[in-house]
Amino acid sequence: MTTQAFPIESINACPICQHPEAQFVAHYPEPHLEIGVTLNQCLGCSVVYQNPRLSLAGIHMLEDQSDVYEYDAEQQAQAVDDRDEIIAWLETMTDLKPRSILDVGCNRGYLLAAAARRGWRPSGVELSLVSAAAARERFGFPIYPNLEALPEGQLYDLITCWHVVEHLHQPVQMLQQLYDLLTPDGVLAIQVPAYSFADEYLRRGHGLHIFCASHPVHYTAATLTMVLEKAGFEVLYSDESAEYLFLTIYAAKPSRNAHHRHNAELQAQLEQTSQKLAWFEADHAEIAKQLQSMNQYIRRLEATLEVKNQYLEHLEQRLNAVNNGRAMRMLNKLKRS
Secondary structure, three states, X not given: OOOOOOOEEOOOOOOXXXXXXXXXXXXXXXXXXXXXXXXXXXOOXXXXXXXXXXXXXXXXXXXXXXXXXOOOHHHHHHHHHHHHHHHHHHHHHHOOOOOEEEEEOOOOOHHHHHHHHOOOXXXXXXXXXXXXXXXXXXXXXXXXXXXXXXXXXXXXXXEEEEOOHHHOOOHHHHHHHHHHHEEEEEEEEEEEEEHHHHHHHHHOOOHHHOOOOOOOEEEOHHHHHHHHHHOOOEXXXXXXXXXXXXXXXXXXXXXXXXXXHHHHHHHHHHHHHHHHHHHHHHHHHHHHHHHHHHHHHHHHHHHHHHHHHHHHHHHHHHHHHHHHHHHHHHHHHHHHO
């Protein structure tokens, strides 16, 4: 990457909440900035941000010169394979089926290629003209220069921002735009370097992976959740990986969460009803078993009564025979007399 003077700017307030006061956190050398990187923490919302920082023009210049994702054919294939796991995990965690996906900050299109392979309809946004051209040439996907250039009225079921939000000067405003581009049941997926592991980045010798000129804002799970809520989102899932040192958050519109909560309540009611039905069926089975036993007992009683009646009938016949014999003897006796 060519080193040159990049335009910088100073800001007078927090880029998230516009609070005017902040306290110094740390200073780190940076190969693309002679002044290095100076971090401050907002006294209003606790977000850590650079001041001074690269201007937007400076970030674009730096990104256009980046060779981070300039892979050969074998490396490109591996990059797509690696990102297939990301899409698969997203599908599992969000219950989304392959429909439309917008990758904001799609770089050279590897995540979109993995999504397309799984049946998604891909579109991308990439500010870097160099990266966007490489993605179009390699994969042929529609890649737009900014959100305003997207087809009017188009909504997306999944919007991904993989290592993008930490590059933004005005994250709340852009996230509000993404909110309007999301379907009612859609999901926004974000991954950034986790500032909670800042010391671990340094310990591993990877300080430039987080404290670099193109990262004007740094996030913990709490501060990124706050930023998403400012934009209108509700967080579905949040994970700070101590292994990879990344923060991953999935968010959605409150209507999606309300819909899923309603579905969960209906499911719980269905399970309760099914349980009650199972109990009823168990009780019914026990009653049926008791009725069967009673019927068998009645049949035995009836059989016993049948035997008893036959015996009584036999006795009656004998008594009649005896009585008839006595009567005949009496008549004969009368005749002889």
